[in-house]
Amino acid sequence: MSTDYQQARETLGIRLRELRLQSPAGRLTGTQLAERLGWPHSKVYKLEGGRQTATTDDLRAWADGVGRPQAFDELNTRLKGFESHIRSWRRQLSAGHRPVQDSWNSEVDRSTTIRAWEEAVIPGMLQTPEYARAIFLRYADLHGSTRDTDEAVRARMRRQEWLYRAGHRFHALVWEAALHALVCPPSVLTAQLDRLAGVIGMDTVELGVVPLNASLRIPAANGFWVLDERLVIAEDWHAELWLDDADLVTSYLRVWETLRESAVYGADAQAVIARAQRSTRA
Template identity: 35%
Template sequence: MPVHTPSSAVQAAREALAERLVDIRKNAGLQGCEVAALCGWHKSKVPRLENARTAPSDDDIRRWCRACGAEDQLDDLIAATRSAESMYVEWKRLQRSGLRQLQEEIAPLFERTRLFRVYCAHPVPGLLQTHGYAAAMLKMYGAFHRAKPDFEEAAAARVRRSQVIHEPGRRAVLLVEEAALYHQVGSSAVMAGQLGYLLEVMALPSVSLGIIPFRGERGMWAVETFSVYDDRQVGVELLTARVTVTSPSEVRMYLRAFEGLQRMAVYGAKARSRIASAVDALG
């Protein structure tokens, strides 16, 4: 799979939006100059929008959809526009106030969310991390990004934030690649404590934990770690940035990927057996 930088991802999102505008115009059987006239614009504005040289405003999208009789696509296009302009925030910007602040600023999103769907290829999901595991993970992460070394405070904030899964009316569906159970973070004691906690939390009625086995034919490849908050927003963690996806069509794509990954996972006794094997492997 090709690797994209956050900046190239943003440009790709802008270009994809421009292509959708072109498709809408062509499906309406209109020429660019006709759309410009219907929207009350100078004729040069349409090619600027269609070639992604100018980012459309919400009002531009409304006029375009009205002119082309495509009002049913309005909400999705506006969400895509906003997503293209603010879809990622570089980690170095997020880390200026330290890792603790990074954890705390996402807490309101957790408070609003009733259904969490999380996929992790390598780390244990943040929602299920112990303090020791979170501190070790954030220490590595902070050292790599040269962030303020407040990883203990950040770990405490992460654990506090994760307590939402114990509240009534919450549901967390989590998928973890089996490799994550063997990817040792911290000491053997820290890792054993983390794996033991996974066994404990599986008993919670609000938590569904699936383990995707090492072996067996896959129906979906391993992708980047992502979290879906209800059906409204997706958070994707890249090496250099945190990406926020809000376009309904893109959110649906992540949900489709989650469903594909979900079908490969094992649950209940089979999942417990794989976690127990990982504990045994620690020696």
């Protein structure tokens, strides 16, 4: 969990404690409040210490329990402020791309099942070094960030070792448009498509491709990854969003499953990749 996120939880916890100690009916101990709310007393101290993320229902109960129901709106605003943890690219890339890759690697190493949706690029877990290098250079140009490209590529390639560990499963969905996007030289894309075709049949990888002519139940919007149904990492132009709220993770899983309905697999996926290969070589 990030330092910024943890600090936000601790700040909320301090405010919860203030409300408990300043109850209009008189100072409440943690045990008294827990009994009033029907909670284990440990929950009160975990929330106040920033060791547990409060839910909206928790905050409403707390405000009512301390006799300050009007404080709920303030508490809920604080919660909403860090349910979606925004990691701005400007801040993240101040030291280059390598630290960002290291953060990703730490979360991937903790995971056993990963679901990914990419509509514009080949998923990082399946990229060749040359393709990854081209992507990093494009973003370094865009953000004016430090060019630590070789180190970033090595870090991304280390992440792919995860695919060869027993018990892991990578479920990747890719829109066909990503197979044609010349974000790198044609020769690099050709090699990348060969690599992509080669992972079909791996026992740790399930690769689905959504053809351009597929019927879509929802638009093919921005890419995101779901790690073990505990964390979503989604990208926007200004920031990465790290989301660990259970309801939000469930929403992204529903989006992923909906997109999956339009994907093809196995030989059909091979045919879509082959079509892109012919287009690239033309």
